[in-house]
Amino acid sequence: MSSTYQLICTIISFILNSFLVWLILTRSPQQTGKYKWLMMYTTCFEIFWGAFDLPAEIIAHSVGCAFIVFRVNDVDSLLSSDTSSWVVLVYTAIFGASMALFASHFIYRYGSIDSNFGEKYTSGWKFGVLFFIPVITGIWWATVVRVWFWPNQDMDDYTRELIMEKVGVGIQNISYIGAKFYNKDGLNGTNSLNQPAWIGVSQMWFMVISSMICVFGFGTLCYLRLSNQLSIVSSAANNLQVQFFYTLVLQTAIPLILMHIPITIYFLCPMLDLDFDFASSFVASTIALYPAVDPLPSFLIIKSxxxxxxxxxxxxxxxxxxxxxxxxxxxxxxxxxxxxxxxxxxxx
The missing domain is CATH 1.20.5 (Single alpha-helices involved in coiled-coils or other helix-helix interfaces)
Structure with a gap:
């Protein structure tokens, strides 16, 4: 992925999300209520995402049965190799948090439609819990990376040629996280499972699937509840609920297409021992594009x-x-x- 493309995505993301912040603060209908702050939270998160992604210069690749996420340590870099490793770790934590971000939105949207559910789970201090779900997911994701995907000699040896081929530097000149899913026996050509990699990726799959269950589950409940309430609530309130719902559907479809599906392919290829390099460049491009296009549904659908x-x-x-x-x-x-x-x- 070229730096020019990433710079353009970052600039567009900053402009659109900053303007959306202004709209949320000054043009939100009164019926928006506390949901305004959850929208602000997501918008500021995407501004931070774009601002961090550009200078971090993260590169993702998969080769054979391994994946690796890294950044090159230039000679004149202000960061040491160890500090640079933590930059990669924070990047993965932000990505992990994004997996759970829209789950919080759908939980609240259902609570705003179903008063019984809202009083039990999203009212009062419990509303603040929705802000911590992405934070907890991000911390858990980072912990998995630190424990199970941290650099080791086995990964150094396996990815040494890949790094030299892709970026023209030695393995000692990058900071990375990654893992390989199989240990290959050179004598008889058999493969055995690399348990640390599978333990780590299983936890990641659990976080992603849990988030998707919340999104699709509460999304379906929202749709059914809204359909039943069309003739009960006032037309103005109902219209706003519908606007928020369809905005949220599109804002969820965007990361699903640009992040969840690409990262699934990115993980599945090494898990199946497939050398599919296109997935690597595709993931990097779509992740950079995500914060630049995600604000658009709010501009187009919410009437105010x-x-x-x-x-x-x-x-x-x-x-x-x-x-x-x-x-x-x-x-x-x-x-x-x-x-x-x-x-x-x-x-x-």
Whole structure:
């Protein structure tokens, strides 16, 4: 992935998410309630993601039965090799936290529709728990990386040629995390499971699957509940709930397509001992793109945000001209469409 592409994604992410912060703070409907702060949390998270991703310069590759995530330590780098390893660790922790981010959103959205569930699990101090779910997931993800995927001599030997081929430096000049899933016996050509790698990746799969169960489970419940409430709640409140729901659906589909599916392929290839290098470059590109496009559903679907965005960027003169033209047209039409005035009625 080129640095120019990553820079463009970072700039777009910062501009769109910063503007979304302004919209959330100043243009959120009153019915938004506490959900406004959960939206702010996600938007600020994506700003931080983009700001961290660019200078970190993380590279991900899979080769044979191993995967490796690393950054090159330049001679004039301000960071030592050990410090650089922690940069890679923090990057993986941020990625892990993103896996659980939208699970919190769907839990709250269902709580806002189902009052009984909301009172039990998302009201009062329990609302704050939703902010800690991604943090806990990120810490757990980082712990897995530190314990099971930390550099070791076996990985050095296995990936030495790959690193030299891809970036032209020796294994001693990078900081990485990674693991190989099989130990190959050179004498008889048999493979045996590398238990630390499987223990680590099993925990990661558990976090990802749990997040997806929350997203799809509570998403389905939200849809069913909204369908039942169409004729019960007020049209304004119902319309806003629908807007938030479909925004959340699209904001979840984006990381599903750009992150969950690519990372699944990225992990499955070495687990199946497939050397599929395209997955590596695909993962890096889609992860960089994610924070740049994720704000778009909010601009397009939430009516108050959409109107504020159009009003902010459409030329004022054009708006005034259109408004005057519309008023003239309405007055002209009313002359023909309203045949009688009060005076006419009295004359009759």
């Amino acid at each position: 945000y959409r109107q504020a965005t159009i009003g902010k960027f459409r030329p004022k003169v054009y708006l005034k001209t259109r408004q005057n033209s519309f008023q003239d047209f309405s007055a002209h039409c009313s002359f023909y469409l309203v045949p009688s005035t009060k005076q006419d009625q009295q004359s009759r």
